[in-house]
Amino acid sequence: MRAHDHRDLLFQLWEVAGLESRLAGTDLDRAAVEGILDTADRIAAEHFLPHGRLVDEAEPRFEGGRAVLPDVVKAAVDAHAGAGFIAAGFDPAHGGMGLPETVHMAASFIFAAANVSLSGYAMLTVGAGRLIQSFGSAEQKRRYLEPMAAGRVFGTMCLSEPQAGSSLSDITTRAEPMADGRYAIRGRKMWISGGDHELSENIVHMVLAKIPGGPPGVKGISLFIVPKLREDGARNDVTLAGLNHKMGYRGTTNCALNFGEAGGSIGELLGEAHKGLSYMFQMMNEARIGVGTGATALGQAGYQASLAYARERPQGRAPGAKDPAAPQVPIIDHADVRRLLLAQKAAVEPALALALHCASLVDRQRQGDAPAGVLLDLLTPIAKSWPSEFCLEANKHAIQVLGGAGYTRDYPVERYYRDNRLNPIHEGTHGIQGLDLLGRKVLIDGGAGVRALMAAIRADIDAAGVTPLAAPLEATLVRLERVTAHLAAQVAKDPERGLANATLYLDFFGHLVMGWMWLRSCAAATRVAARDGDSDFLRGKHQAARYFMTRELSRTEGWAEILMQNDPSAFEMDTRWF
Amino acid sequence: MRAHDHRDLLFQLWEVAGLESRLAGTDLDRAAVEGILDTADRIAAEHFLPHGRLVDEAEPRFEGGRAVLPDVVKAAVDAHAGAGFIAAGFDPAHGGMGLPETVHMAASFIFAAANVSLSGYAMLTVGAGRLIQSFGSAEQKRRYLEPMAAGRVFGTMCLSEPQAGSSLSDITTRAEPMADGRYAIRGRKMWISGGDHELSENIVHMVLAKIPGGPPGVKGISLFIVPKLREDGARNDVTLAGLNHKMGYRGTTNCALNFGEAGGSIGELLGEAHKGLSYMFQMMNEARIGVGTGATALGQAGYQASLAYARERPQGRAPGAKDPAAPQVPIIDHADVRRLLLAQKAAVEPALALALHCASLVDRQRQGDAPAGVLLDLLTPIAKSWPSEFCLEANKHAIQVLGGAGYTRDYPVERYYRDNRLNPIHEGTHGIQGLDLLGRKVLIDGGAGVRALMAAIRADIDAAGVTPLAAPLEATLVRLERVTAHLAAQVAKDPERGLANATLYLDFFGHLVMGWMWLRSCAAATRVAARDGDSDFLRGKHQAARYFMTRELSRTEGWAEILMQNDPSAFEMDTRWF
Numbered sequence A, B: 001m002r003a004h005d006h007r008d009l010l011f012q013l014w015e016v017a018g019l020e021s022r023l024a025g026t027d028l029d030r031a032a033v034e035g036i037l038d039t040a041d042r043i044a045a046e047h048f049l050p051h052g053r054l055v056d057e058a059e060p061r062f063e064g065g066r067a068v069l070p071d072v073v074k075a076a077v078d079a080h081a082g083a084g085f086i087a088a089g090f091d092p093a094h095g096g097m098g099l100p101e102t103v104h105m106a107a108s109f110i111f112a113a114a115n116v117s118l119s120g121y122a123m124l125t126v127g128a129g130r131l132i133q134s135f136g137s138a139e140q141k142r143r144y145l146e147p148m149a150a151g152r153v154f155g156t157m158c159l160s161e162p163q164a165g166s167s168l169s170d171i172t173t174r175a176e177p178m179a180d181g182r183y184a185i186r187g188r189k190m191w192i193s194g195g196d197h198e199l200s201e202n203i204v205h206m207v208l209a210k211i212p213g214g215p216p217g218v219k220g221i222s223l224f225i226v227p228k229l230r231e232d233g234a235r236n237d238v239t240l241a242g243l244n245h246k247m248g249y250r251g252t253t254n255c256a257l258n259f260g261e262a263g264g265s266i267g268e269l270l271g272e273a274h275k276g277l278s279y280m281f282q283m284m285n286e287a288r289i290g291v292g293t294g295a296t297a298l299g300q301a302g303y304q305a306s307l308a309y310a311r312e313r314p315q316g317r318a319p320g321a322k323d324p325a326a327p328q329v330p331i332i333d334h335a336d337v338r339r340l341l342l343a344q345k346a347a348v349e350p351a352l353a354l355a356l357h358c359a360s361l362v363d364r365q366r367q368g369d370a371p372a373g374v375l376l377d378l379l380t381p382i383a384k385s386w387p388s389e390f391c392l393e394a395n396k397h398a399i400q401v402l403g404g405a406g407y408t409r410d411y412p413v414e415r416y417y418r419d420n421r422l423n424p425i426h427e428g429t430h431g432i433q434g435l436d437l438l439g440r441k442v443l444i445d446g447g448a449g450v451r452a453l454m455a456a457i458r459a460d461i462d463a464a465g466v467t468p469l470a471a472p473l474e475a476t477l478v479r480l481e482r483v484t485a486h487l488a489a490q491v492a493k494d495p496e497r498g499l500a501n502a503t504l505y506l507d508f509f510g511h512l513v514m515g516w517m518w519l520r521s522c523a524a525a526t527r528v529a530a531r532d533g534d535s536d537f538l539r540g541k542h543q544a545a546r547y548f549m550t551r552e553l554s555r556t557e558g559w560a561e562i563l564m565q566n567d568p569s570a571f572e573m574d575t576r577w578f
Helices: A006-016 A030-057 A071-082 A101-114 A120-135 A138-149 A276-312 A335-366 A370-407 A413-420 A430-441 A444-464 A470-493 A502-532 A536-553 A555-564 B006-016 B030-057 B071-082 B101-114 B120-135 B138-149 B276-312 B335-366 B370-407 B413-420 B430-441 B444-464 B470-493 B502-532 B536-553 B555-564
Strands: A061-063 A066-068 A153-158 A174-177 A183-193 A202-210 A221-227 A238-243 A254-259 A266-269 B061-063 B066-068 B153-158 B174-177 B183-193 B202-210 B221-227 B238-243 B254-259 B266-269
Touching: A006 A030, A006 A101, A006 A335, A006 A502, A006 A536, A030 A071, A030 A101, A030 A413, A061 A238, A066 A238, A071 A120, A101 A120, A101 A276, A101 A335, A120 A138, A120 A153, A120 A202, A120 A221, A120 A276, A138 A153, A138 A202, A138 A221, A153 A183, A153 A276, A183 A202, A183 A221, A202 A276, A221 A276, A276 A335, A276 A370, A276 A413, A335 A370, A335 A502, A335 A536, A335 B430, A335 B502, A370 A413, A370 A430, A370 A444, A370 A502, A430 A444, A430 A470, A430 A502, A430 B335, A444 A470, A444 A502, A470 A502, A470 A536, A470 A555, A502 A536, A502 A555, A502 B335, A536 A555, A555 B555, B006 B030, B006 B101, B006 B335, B006 B502, B006 B536, B030 B071, B030 B101, B030 B413, B061 B238, B066 B238, B071 B120, B101 B120, B101 B276, B101 B335, B120 B138, B120 B153, B120 B202, B120 B221, B120 B276, B138 B153, B138 B202, B138 B221, B153 B183, B153 B276, B183 B202, B183 B221, B202 B276, B221 B276, B276 B335, B276 B370, B276 B413, B335 B370, B335 B502, B335 B536, B370 B413, B370 B430, B370 B444, B370 B502, B430 B444, B430 B470, B430 B502, B444 B470, B444 B502, B470 B502, B470 B536, B470 B555, B502 B536, B502 B555, B536 B555
Parallel strands: A153 A202, A174 A202, B153 B202, B174 B202
Antiparallel strands: A061 A066, A174 A183, A183 A254, A183 A266, A202 A221, A221 A266, A238 A254, B061 B066, B174 B183, B183 B254, B183 B266, B202 B221, B221 B266, B238 B254
């Protein structure tokens, strides 16, 4: 039993992302990678997929200051870590497996599709551990990183506070220097995923706090390692103040944490003082891509579930069929059901292609390819936001395919929809991704990143030759360039006005990128058909791309018009007029 | 405390729907109507609104063959019925109040906004009772209708069966004639809202079943009155087989019912044999408008909740604001938050206008205005589907305004989103509404209904003179006429092919109708400003209309292109290619 399409994942890895060419110089070959993914597939099927309903219905309980989860959660994270899937995210120098990020991402996708909220602990642990890997001292790596890579200790990111959700410049958590060079941490953190549980021996919190006397705002933020338990096993005065009761995503605890209420929370500075936010961006960026991958995995799980249902459920007959005694047809025979399925496929598959493309940019960046890093930075808000919006929409369609059944908890699709609704919110809301893209990423180095990306897309369009997608994609690209130049000039003149429609710009940019992913997928399908012969699977790629082009890419025409006039309707709405 | 905007409701009733002109000849005046709505407002605030979270968390339990609900539900439905809000839906001849449907609808909207799933029992009772009012014998009216109008007995509609959800021609429930003229009913019904509970003295099920020997398919369907309890109080062999565990809408029980498993379920034929489906369409059409009104009410509840939050929650500063020591601003000051609020307002208010417009068509039809009935039939799929889709989208935005808080059950917006997800499914899915519109309503009498509606819209455009909305609305109308002619010709030639994009046609049609409602609302705002002076409220109407025009009405251009080519991508998708 699977929640993802393994055949598509392999096609995307080998044929679209071209992973094989990047295995040269590693000790991996195709068979080894597929073996790793088979292991992920097996553990996901055994420990993740069967517990979706249970971890949703038995949400974490706050008991005696502890967060209590069903036992199956511990068994699942142990099986996952035990098979090396946390180590897979780290350097061999620190107990990691040194796996290409592309392979790590593919495995993460399998687990997220099987049970997204159980896969959250590993994502946070890898992100937190990599902060120590990048910025920690040798001693910190020994003490914290190695047990994290071994899966014995989990990590978190502690940014938000009750009065400062998205506005990190307003955090008030303090870090007072102590005589021994460590810091006394005091403050309240909010929305901490994995903030408490008893799944691991210890929890290492990566905490943003301000050292008194530092610069105001974000320039005065430093980053601290604050473990739940000290080295001697004693509590470090990090207390669970409460659990958030969420609409979905319930296998991951979400906590309010108090640091140092009794004056005894001790932290260690990571790297240099006052550079905490810039360090934390490494984890935030990884988490953003992780969120997008999770959203994609949920989209795919819903697509697979609704596809299976549509093939089996008989209901009704073709419009115009007159004989009520004829047997009912499976609902996939109805055009509108195929539309609901195709819309899901058209959203989920390019979103996975982008996640793997981002992972391959990480791999190239690690090998010293600086331009890959520029593209990765630019694509990160897209990789986070597009699946969060459009694979959520896909989950809405999955429910619709099942009808009333889809609205009940007897089927997983309503849960996927609830789980996925988190993704446009956490790790920077959809709106904040828009500000990041148009207010920052697009402007850096005079637009060098956008130019590089457009050149990459153009190169793929040229290589594809005459295909149904090439011309509309080229037209979309030209439209985006025009809109970008227009809005960038406005942002320079008047940021508030210029950024008023940044969210729509984000969606527009995302549609172009997804169109590009479809172009690459179709080019791969054409190559494979020429090599191995055509197949239903390959034909489906072309047809879904056609759907995306007709129904989605076409929307960018209207969006461009709205953006070229920088629609003032919301900007000029006086707050008293509501 | 209110979940709806009372000021807007009154504006819509008096200024947009022009209710006052239709009170002539009734014993109601403006003050009396407002008194009725004040009563609804008071009861909703006391008995409906406070229990939203409770009825969600304490979902109906199946205990000893009974459906058990929290006590507050009984108190709420009693207060509602006791104040005459069920009687409000019936003729005075049968214990009703003979209220104009427009006033009844406005009151229903208040209750639905306060707690949609508690308002469901009355909607079903009015719909079921009106079937008896229309088609029942004098004896049936005395025995069933009068206690329903008094709110002592509730009603249901029993159409679907496990093997026949949307496909009524496939129902297998049998009605065997008995010697005394009554019928022995035997079969299983599924998805029965309000199918069991202990809120009323009795439950009257309106059951579709087939009399053996009748014609096959829908032509052999008859309609039966099947009470839960017989006149002597004994059980009528209608057993609760189980409750559906839903994502939301939990205050309304949703049941699987078995009729006559012990051979003892007795029903009475309503009207003539084999005409059951045509009778039931009366209730289905009322329920469809009711579903749309409920979706709109949920949209408005989310809008009001997120608006209140956005005015109070401080977070961040304007883009470009450099001083981190300056106080944070309320989030409504951020352009993208205003966009999320304006998108809700732009969807919810015209949807309410359409619901009230449909109610006024009911009133006109009752007064013998046959063309009003034609318009009502045509608008019913729009009134059902558009709010179900776009006020659900509004609820998504409401969550987004609240961010992480909106994803928790501490705030009502995630519940509204879950509740509203039912609406594109029940009473005919979104896809089925599309088939109804393009495959039936548009074609009737050679398109007379569409011509009449377009003439009505054109008359309002002409009356509005030069306004920002008039020209784009006229252009949309022309586009719709072109698309309609094109698709109607295809449907005539090849129904399956012609109807392949009926759902998109439905959304397109809905956008035109909502643009029309905005035109009427703006015309009213202009009139009121000339009469009473301008105000923030009236300015908000114009601004939201501008937003709708720029961001929503503009979408119909791309949709028209897709429909003019009758996009074959889903139609031609081979089921093996998925």
